[in-house]
Every structure is written in C-alpha cells, then in structure tokens.
Amino acid sequence: MSSLLHEVLVLLFRNRPDLAPELLRRVFSVDLPPFSEVQIASADLSEAVPREQRADLIVLLVDGKPVLAIILEIQLTRDPEKHTSWPGYLISARARYNCPAYLLVLCTDEAVARWCAKPIELGHPGFVLRPLVLGPNAVPIVTEPEQAAAMPELSVLSAIAHGKGEHGFAIAVAALAAARGLDVERATLYDDLVLFWLNEAARSKLEELMERERYEYQSDIVRRHVAQGRAEGRVEGRVEGRAEGRSEAKAQDILTVLEARGLPVSQELRKRILECTDLTKLDQWLRRAVVVADSNDLLHEH
Structure with a gap:
C-alpha cells in the first residue's frame, strides 16, 4: 500500500505541476512571485553538494527564468535522516536555480505530519528550517x-x-x-x-x-499493486496456515501422550491446550506431558 500511495502522490503533482503552487497559496498563504510557466525539473540535487541527494519532485515557477523552486517530498513514515537531507535539498536548489526555494512535505498521517513539521536547527544563529507540511487534515475537501x-x-x-x-x-x-x-x-x-x-x-x-x-x-498502476497485495496475502496466509497446522498437531500430541499414560484431562485443560498457538510453549508442554504425575500440573511452571 505505501509504495502505491507514494507512487500516485508523486504522479498527481507530475501530471499537474501547478498543484504545488496552488497548495502553497491556498493552505499556507504563500505570496507567490509572478510567473508565466510551471515546469517539472530534475529531482537530482547531487551536483551542487558532494553527497547524492534526490527529492521526490521539483516544481519550478518560471518567468523567463526560475523565480521559485518547490521541492516536493512525500513522507509516509518518520525518517530521522530527512532532518539532515531536507536542508541540503533547499540549499542545492537555491544554488542551482538561483532563486528562492520552498520545501513542501505531503503526509497522509497526522502523527507523521506533526513530526515532519518540527523545526530543524542548523546551528547558525537564526538558520532554522520549518518545513511546510501538508497533513491529511489540511488537504482541501473538494465536493463542488x-x-x-x-x-x-x-x-x-x-x-x-x-x-x-x-x-x-x-x-x-x-x-x-x-x-x-x-x-x-x-x-x-x-x-x-x-x-x-x-x-x-x-x-x-x-x-x-x-x-x-x-x-x-x-489502470495498470492500481491493478499491479492490488495483484501484489493479493499475492502477499496468499503467501502470508500459507505461512500462517502452516504455523497453525503445526500448533494443532503439537497440541494433539500432548493430549495423546497424557491419554496414553492414563492421566485424565479436564475439558478446561483440553481447551487451553488446543487453543494455544505458541509453538515454544507447546514444545515445553509436550516434554512435561511425558513426566508429570498429574495432568493438572502440565501448565504449571516449576
């Protein structure tokens, strides 16, 4: 799901680059400079700094020349490394396009959005990055x-x-x-x-x-991810099924040993043994079933 979500969110902005400045204006009341064109720029910001850096998308507002760079980041989980890379993105974009740069972070979870919005102290007096974070509650509700x-x-x-x-x-x-x-x-x-x-x-x-x-x-994108999810679900189901089968077999072995030794098994004890899915615990009970004098002592730790 997360890979599908990340992919389609980037695609929405790639299909309509002016969505980025529109959100800056509408949600964050950013006073945008005059521009005549909106472009998608290379998201590779590695050239201006030594280490490799790649944002999800860069949208350029152009008026003969770049007048504003909007760095779009899709953030679905907390990632402490972003507090290091995000300032670098802005500095790199500022150096490459010689214009102001904004960082727009899009989150689909409010807790992640709050984490992303925390100020990033860079050390130099007054040099603090406060990301513009668009959480789900801030996304406009479009019903018209x-x-x-x-x-x-x-x-x-x-x-x-x-x-x-x-x-x-x-x-x-x-x-x-x-x-x-x-x-x-x-x-x-x-x-x-x-x-x-x-x-x-x-x-x-x-x-x-x-x-x-x-x-x-x-659509190919959604069908691919749905098919992948179903395949993963089938694999998970097979794994869970095998584990469940092993626990049921182990529980039956315990009851067989107790009955073979002539030890009475109460309905309550039988129920607890059959409902247990912890293979480690069932192994312990099976070893104990061979030596206990009373079946009621089977579950007691010694």
Missing part, C-alpha cells in the same frame, strides 16, 4: 464539481485524504465527474484511485449508481 473540474488532481488528492470519512461520497462524485474531461489514461487511473481510497459504504453506493455489482480496477 466546478472546483474538481478546474483541478482534477486536487480532487483525487482530496479523495485520498478524506475518502474514508463522512465526505467520501461527495468527494468521489465530484472527482469522478471531473475525470470525465480528461484523456482516457488519466481518467481511468483517477477513477481507480478515488474508488481505491473510498469507504465501503460510499463505494457500494457509487457502484449502484454505476450499475455495477463490483468495480474492477482498470
């Missing part, structure tokens, strides 16, 4: 079709952030309507993303409106 149509990527981002909540259905309706005006590839992907992060009740309601018993994902 006109607003969604003007910026479909923002409506998809809204669905990812709020699709599980009470506004999920209204967000999805607006986002799916907005996707109708896009090319087939993007529309298919955005439909999948909206429905993937939608709560079950809203999803079922949408499927009824779409007259489908069950929506099947169409």
Whole structure:
C-alpha cells in the first residue's frame, strides 16, 4: 500500500505541476512571485553538494527564468535522516536555480505530519528550517464539481485524504465527474484511485449508481499493486496456515501422550491446550506431558 500511495502522490503533482503552487497559496498563504510557466525539473540535487541527494519532485515557477523552486517530498513514515537531507535539498536548489526555494512535505498521517513539521536547527544563529507540511487534515475537501473540474488532481488528492470519512461520497462524485474531461489514461487511473481510497459504504453506493455489482480496477498502476497485495496475502496466509497446522498437531500430541499414560484431562485443560498457538510453549508442554504425575500440573511452571 505505501509504495502505491507514494507512487500516485508523486504522479498527481507530475501530471499537474501547478498543484504545488496552488497548495502553497491556498493552505499556507504563500505570496507567490509572478510567473508565466510551471515546469517539472530534475529531482537530482547531487551536483551542487558532494553527497547524492534526490527529492521526490521539483516544481519550478518560471518567468523567463526560475523565480521559485518547490521541492516536493512525500513522507509516509518518520525518517530521522530527512532532518539532515531536507536542508541540503533547499540549499542545492537555491544554488542551482538561483532563486528562492520552498520545501513542501505531503503526509497522509497526522502523527507523521506533526513530526515532519518540527523545526530543524542548523546551528547558525537564526538558520532554522520549518518545513511546510501538508497533513491529511489540511488537504482541501473538494465536493463542488466546478472546483474538481478546474483541478482534477486536487480532487483525487482530496479523495485520498478524506475518502474514508463522512465526505467520501461527495468527494468521489465530484472527482469522478471531473475525470470525465480528461484523456482516457488519466481518467481511468483517477477513477481507480478515488474508488481505491473510498469507504465501503460510499463505494457500494457509487457502484449502484454505476450499475455495477463490483468495480474492477482498470489502470495498470492500481491493478499491479492490488495483484501484489493479493499475492502477499496468499503467501502470508500459507505461512500462517502452516504455523497453525503445526500448533494443532503439537497440541494433539500432548493430549495423546497424557491419554496414553492414563492421566485424565479436564475439558478446561483440553481447551487451553488446543487453543494455544505458541509453538515454544507447546514444545515445553509436550516434554512435561511425558513426566508429570498429574495432568493438572502440565501448565504449571516449576
């Protein structure tokens, strides 16, 4: 899931670079410089400093020349190394493009967002980096079709952030309507993303409106990750199944030993043995079953 989320969040900004300055303006009230063009720049910031550094995405506002660099970072978990690399990103971008640089960090978890927003002291007096962090609560709730149509990527981002909540259905309706005006590839992907992060009740309601018993994902990105998740689930299930089978067999061995020795086994003791899934504990009980004089002493530590 995390790899899918990271991939699609970067893709939303890559598909619509002006989403980055729009969020700076709308959420953080940043006074943007005049610009005539928004570009995607190389995310490799290694050239200006000795060590390799790569951001998730760099968006350049251009007015004949770069006037602002926006460094986008998707942060889904806490990573202490970012407190070292983020200042380097800004310094490198400032040196490369000779213009101011902003760091925009996008998080889908509020606890991670709070961690990312902590000031980073660089040592020099007054030199403190305070990342601009967009947590899920700060992502605009887009339910108006006109607003969604003007910026479909923002409506998809809204669905990812709020699709599980009470506004999920209204967000999805607006986002799916907005996707109708896009090319087939993007529309298919955005439909999948909206429905993937939608709560079950809203999803079922949408499927009824779409007259489908069950929506099947169409985009390669989502289908690949769903298939991977199912495969991982099958592997995990097989592993858990094998472990469960071993514990059941071990529990039966314990009961067989006790019964072979003529020791009565109460229903309560039988239940505890059969419900135990700890193979280490079952091994201990099996060794003890060979020597105990009373089955009630089986579970007692000596």
